[in-house]
Amino acid sequence: MEELLPSLKGMLKEAIDIDNDALNLTITLTVKNKINGVIAEPEEVGIMLKMYGGLTEEIPMEINIDNENQKIILKFKNEEDFMEIAEIFKKIWDNAIDLLYQAIKSDFSRIKNIPDIDD
Amino acid sequence: MTDPNAIKNNPFIELGEIPEKKYKEGYIIETAYITVRDGVKIAATICLPKGLPPNAKIPTVLTQTRYWRAMELRIPFRWILDSMVPNAPNPEVVTSRGYALIYTDVRGTGASTGSRTTPFSEEEVKDGYDIVEWIIAQPWSDGNVVSKGISYTGITAEMFARNLHPAIKAVIPGHGFWDPYTDVAFPGGCFDYGFIQMWSFIGKNLDLNNPKVFRQVMPDAWLVVKGVKSVKSDKDLELLNEAITQHKSNQYVYEHTLDKSYRDDQILDGSSFDDFSVFAHKQEIARSNLPILAWCSWLDSGYGDAIIHRFMNTPNPHIAILGDWSHGAILPANQFFPNRTTVTPAPRDKVNAWINFYDKCIYGEGIQGKVIYYYTLVEEKWKKSNVWPPFGHNYQKWYFSDNFTLTQEKPESTVGEDSYKVNFRATTGRNNRWWALLGLPITYENRAKVDEKLICYTSQPLESDTEITGQIILCLYLKSTHDDGSIFAYFEDVDENGKITYITDGEFRVIHRKILTENPPYKILIPYHSYKKEDAAPLVPGEITEIKFGLHSTSVLIKKGHRIKIGIAGADKDTFIRYPAEGRPTITISRNSTYASYLEIPIIKKQQEGEK
Numbered sequence: 001m002e003e004l005l006p007s008l009k010g011m012l013k014e015a016i017d018i019d020n021d022a023l024n025l026t027i028t029l030t031v032k033n034k035i036n037g038v039i040a041e042p043e044e045v046g047i048m049l050k051m052y053g054g055l056t057e058e059i060p061m062e063i064n065i066d067n068e069n070q071k072i073i074l075k076f077k078n079e080e081d082f083m084e085i086a087e088i089f090k091k092i093w094d095n096a097i098d099l100l101y102q103a104i105k106s107d108f109s110r111i112k113n114i115p116d117i118d119d
Numbered sequence: 120m121t122d123p124n125a126i127k128n129n130p131f132i133e134l135g136e137i138p139e140k141k142y143k144e145g146y147i148i149e150t151a152y153i154t155v156r157d158g159v160k161i162a163a164t165i166c167l168p169k170g171l172p173p174n175a176k177i178p179t180v181l182t183q184t185r186y187w188r189a190m191e192l193r194i195p196f197r198w199i200l201d202s203m204v205p206n207a208p209n210p211e212v213v214t215s216r217g218y219a220l221i222y223t224d225v226r227g228t229g230a231s232t233g234s235r236t237t238p239f240s241e242e243e244v245k246d247g248y249d250i251v252e253w254i255i256a257q258p259w260s261d262g263n264v265v266s267k268g269i270s271y272t273g274i275t276a277e278m279f280a281r282n283l284h285p286a287i288k289a290v291i292p293g294h295g296f297w298d299p300y301t302d303v304a305f306p307g308g309c310f311d312y313g314f315i316q317m318w319s320f321i322g323k324n325l326d327l328n329n330p331k332v333f334r335q336v337m338p339d340a341w342l343v344v345k346g347v348k349s350v351k352s353d354k355d356l357e358l359l360n361e362a363i364t365q366h367k368s369n370q371y372v373y374e375h376t377l378d379k380s381y382r383d384d385q386i387l388d389g390s391s392f393d394d395f396s397v398f399a400h401k402q403e404i405a406r407s408n409l410p411i412l413a414w415c416s417w418l419d420s421g422y423g424d425a426i427i428h429r430f431m432n433t434p435n436p437h438i439a440i441l442g443d444w445s446h447g448a449i450l451p452a453n454q455f456f457p458n459r460t461t462v463t464p465a466p467r468d469k470v471n472a473w474i475n476f477y478d479k480c481i482y483g484e485g486i487q488g489k490v491i492y493y494y495t496l497v498e499e500k501w502k503k504s505n506v507w508p509p510f511g512h513n514y515q516k517w518y519f520s521d522n523f524t525l526t527q528e529k530p531e532s533t534v535g536e537d538s539y540k541v542n543f544r545a546t547t548g549r550n551n552r553w554w555a556l557l558g559l560p561i562t563y564e565n566r567a568k569v570d571e572k573l574i575c576y577t578s579q580p581l582e583s584d585t586e587i588t589g590q591i592i593l594c595l596y597l598k599s600t601h602d603d604g605s606i607f608a609y610f611e612d613v614d615e616n617g618k619i620t621y622i623t624d625g626e627f628r629v630i631h632r633k634i635l636t637e638n639p640p641y642k643i644l645i646p647y648h649s650y651k652k653e654d655a656a657p658l659v660p661g662e663i664t665e666i667k668f669g670l671h672s673t674s675v676l677i678k679k680g681h682r683i684k685i686g687i688a689g690a691d692k693d694t695f696i697r698y699p700a701e702g703r704p705t706i707t708i709s710r711n712s713t714y715a716s717y718l719e720i721p722i723i724k725k726q727q728e729g730e731k
Binding site: 008011015016031033034035037039040044045047048049051052095096099100103104108111117 | 194195196197198199202331334337339341342343345351354713
């Protein structure tokens with residue numbers, strides 16, 4: 001697994017486009033790899049933000065999943081929330097791989113900070 | 120093998136060069152439910168070479184697991200990787216060599232329906248037959264099936280031979296047991312509660328598709344894994360949910376073993392450990408006459424002994440390999456080279472070697488006779504033998520002597536004994552050979568510090584290089600203040616600078632000390648203890664008793680100028696349950712002309728020039 005990590009980071013950045021629309025307070029994730037079936041359940045988006053993005057509180061957002069076009073559209077009620085999540089998305093894939101790398105090396109300090117995840 | 124320069128007798132080289140790939144475009148993944156004779160649905164993941172011509176027929180490698188055949192990943196990992204496949208051979212390598220790879224969840228686990236009472240149940244084994252029938256009915260199958268696995272899947276791979284199905288052509292059990300009582304659950308009659316408890320806990324949560332458990336025990340997996348992978352046709356997950364409901368009636372070994380001690384205790388549904396052992400079924404495996412390639416490490420639990428016992432007790436065409444790595448060859452484990460970071464050969468190269476073995480069995484002349492390859496620590500060389508123990512094997516006695524020494528001269532004095540009050544804080548920690556079964560590293564560090572809690576005996580520097588290969592036998596004449604207890608014996612190398620390195624160990628619960636003269640259920644090279652209730656007897660406090668047992672197999676070169684050391688403890692607190700449950704015994708080891716405690720060390724006499 002460890003030897004895969006550097007390439008995983010690149011694969012994530014390659015496979016997922018992130019578009020921020022500040023005017024409409026939306027963030028759109030587009031998965032470019034062909035996915036069979038459902039690309040995500042809405043609750044998985046929140047888990048991803050908490051687990052890899054360091055989100056510690058609930059941010060109100062509307063989550064729309066467009067399986068046909070492989071898009072996840074997050075719509076926010078205010079600019080502050082939009083900005084916070086947009087900031088998280090700037091480095092979420094790097095964070096995810098770094099977290100994984102640390103865990104493989106038995107460094108669980110950052111994992112301890114992840115809030116409870118309701119799987 | 121971690122010394123890449125060790126070429127001669129290297130089994131991975133002798134299994135042949137890696138040929139050109141037959142298929143170079145990758146592989147496709149399908150999933151299916153295979154309905155077996157009683158209606159249970161076995162979840163299967165099938166990898167086929169991409170670009171396989173419609174009329175092409177290929178053989179199949181089958182791996183049957185209880186740890187999820189494939190994992191549903193969390194987003195975003197699910198978007199870039201199809202699934203994670205623990206314990207299964209690399210699908211890219213297998214399919215590129217022109218084999219289909221199928222991995223299944225055994226009944227009662229993963230996405231398969233049904234429930235389970237014991238591991239490796241008769242029904243689980245019989246499922247193998249039905250799975251073969253399904254495989255050979257597929258349009259791409261050439262009618263040949265081989266099995267492969269590590270740990271649990273290694274044992275299912277070997278049990279697969281019991282089906283006596285003509286389509287089965289070879290089996291590769293890796294890092295599996297032969298005798299679950301002595302190899303893992305009760306080594307020397309001591310309950311390995313540490314591993315068994317954790318293994319049962321993990322198994323239960325896997326069966327209930329509860330990934331939360333990983334956060335505590337396997338955080339790296341928790342970050343990536345959402346749960347077991349469903350079968351694609353089960354779109355609304357109805358069957359997966361039904362399967363998980365059925366798994367709620369599963370039984371787990373730990374809760375049925377905690378109050379047990381004996382080999383013949385019934386632990387689950389009237390079964391004893393022997394019922395799901397490999398040795399109890401050795402005649403069926405022999406009847407299959409299937410070629411076996413069995414591999415493991417000296418340092419992995421009691422599974423190194425399993426390799427030797429399988430080799431000695433099965434007549435099948437046989438290649439056995441014993442190396443110096445951790446469970447599943449994930450990490451190096453040679454204690455003499457703690458700074459090594461990788462295992463050679465790499466996993467991909469190992470899988471290629473296994474496919475070479477299958478190729479020989481399916482397309483070639485098969486495997487003739489038996490050969491065991493074993494790696495000698497410190498000498499850092501592969502060796503091979505057609506018999507076990509190998510040629511030149513001879514026992515050398517080392518007596519416990521005064522001033523905590525080991526000597527080859529039997530004590531002449533009529534008096535001589537040493538007392539030791541058992542220290543129940545003594546431990547080898549959680550990176551020992553037993554916890555290694557969970558994939559943890561094997562590191563016996565700071566032996567000098569650990570040995571302070573033990574009673575130890577050390578030899579003078581050896582006058583020549585000495586190869587020890589086999590099982591050391593420890594014979595203690597001791598008395599105790601209590602009627603129960605256990606002995607943990609650590610065999611170590613001490614270099615010229617006083618650095619102590621762990622080589623092997625053995626453990627034994629004293630109530631099992633009776634040595635039987637009848638034939639054991641399989642050939643062994645150490646004193647035969649039945650571990651049955653009828654043969655158990657408490658110690659008589661204050662009375663000297665013979666306690667004689669074997670340590671786990673090893674192969675090591677003790678260099679000229681190094682000393683050998685034996686450390687004796689009465690507990691290993693993070694792994695084994697304590698005996699007695701209460702109280703703190705004092706044991707007294709006799710070392711005199713009447714009661715001369717000793718070690719019998721299997722020495723390999725060096726071959727002279729011209730000697731065969």
